[in-house]
Amino acid sequence: MLNTRKTLTALASMALILPTASAGTTVTAPHPGTVTATTYYPSGSFHGAVDISSGRCGYWGVSSPFAGSVYWNITIRSTLQTCTTPTDNVAVHTWADGWSFRIKNFLKTAASIDKTCDRCELGKEGVHTHMQQAKSGTYDTSWYSGYTTRGEVIDSGEVIGVLD
Template sequence: MRHMKKKVFAAVLALAVPSVAAAYSYTVKSPFPGTVTATTYYSSGSFHGALDISSGRCNYWGVETGVMASLSWNVTIRTSGVYCNGTGSGTQNEAKHAFANGRTFRLWHFIKTSDSYDRTCNRCQVGNEGGTGNATGPHVHVQYDQSGSNLTGWYSGYTTKGEAVDRSETIGVIE
């Protein structure tokens, strides 16, 4: 019932005010067209606490930051070159925005391109879908965390594993 209410609220929000969020909340759209392949738990049952989205194609789609707001993005390149199936833990390319409330929104695993640099923008491209870092295939890992803990409420009720998403699809709301 609680999830149902959330979904109805999300739908109404998407209808009435697609980009006008409340004072401290931001709608998050999918960074590229694909499928949600993992949410809070992996198929193995271990905790993931984030969204994995994959189109199944490497270096094909540009990865956009997804958050519907002008924000300053810090892009960290740890791996240059086209990698689709992993380069080892801790070597993922990352785009992140640290919010004043101590929470951080992150996108991982993209391939470095000429768009991979720090800047202030609204849903801009920061790289291409790929598999840098700890990955077994091309995807983007979308994470919202605070003090080392991954938050899951921001996407719960907005998307589920297996859902096909495109760039107009709301995958969560962060606040």
Template sequence: MPRTMKTLSALATLMALVPTTAPGAYTVGSPLAGTVRTTTYYSSGAFHGAVDISNGPCGTNPITTGVVGSLSWNVTLRTTGIACDMAGGTQNEAAHTFADGYTFRLLQFNKSANSYDRTCDRCSIGIEGPDHIHLQRDRNGTNITTWYSGYTTVGEFLSLGETVGVF
């Protein structure tokens, strides 16, 4: 009997370490099939506080909204076409602000025929911009990193819609 109790205790401890989805939580799926390039810190050690995902040449890969749950996405276009260098500053943004003041954003995508304001769940919103797509959760200017901690790592390849994190 003591061996059984030790086994059950060990299993309970391990289960506590596995990320779980809380009731009412939102799952963030990868907006494109690609490789995680950066998370909390840049390779230089500077704070980044978001997830960057890339899949190759700028302007060729369609991207979708990243959060599943019938959210109303506000798509803000700051460039008129395809800008494939960082100096071009494709700061186009799809964002949803929640009632608690937190905002989830997808940044640095290029405009396409699908880039317009609307309510959608996993809809196409543009094409990959220069270098990567940037996924960020923030509140009052402070980036929140807990939503992806334990779910994804730098260098990992994610399929379209595969879980990047949960909040």
């Protein structure tokens, strides 16, 4: 009985530490694939974002990762439909507190325009889809820590993090 009580107490204290989906905005996978990078690239250098690749460039639509009506400012830097290098096309949502969430490296489609939408398509998957939260040059890596790891296979719409 004493061990059971200690175990339950330990589990209850962990629940207070671990982030929950209700704590903030849930971020879901924009398409199915494998997480190819998170805080660090496989080489060991700092990355500070989540990269997802299905290995099927141009096949999947890149959906906005938040539920609810969210404004996306979309900048198209490349109209090339290339699957060998990142396009650096970017969709940005800026929160009231100044943090910005970016989705990069998608291929331009007719859907790649500034808009307010709920889980809409922003473009097609390029080499990979890059998702990052930043403010004034500081990258927030806490939103995906404990939710996803490099090498994980994910489904479209699966939770990959929570923004607090």
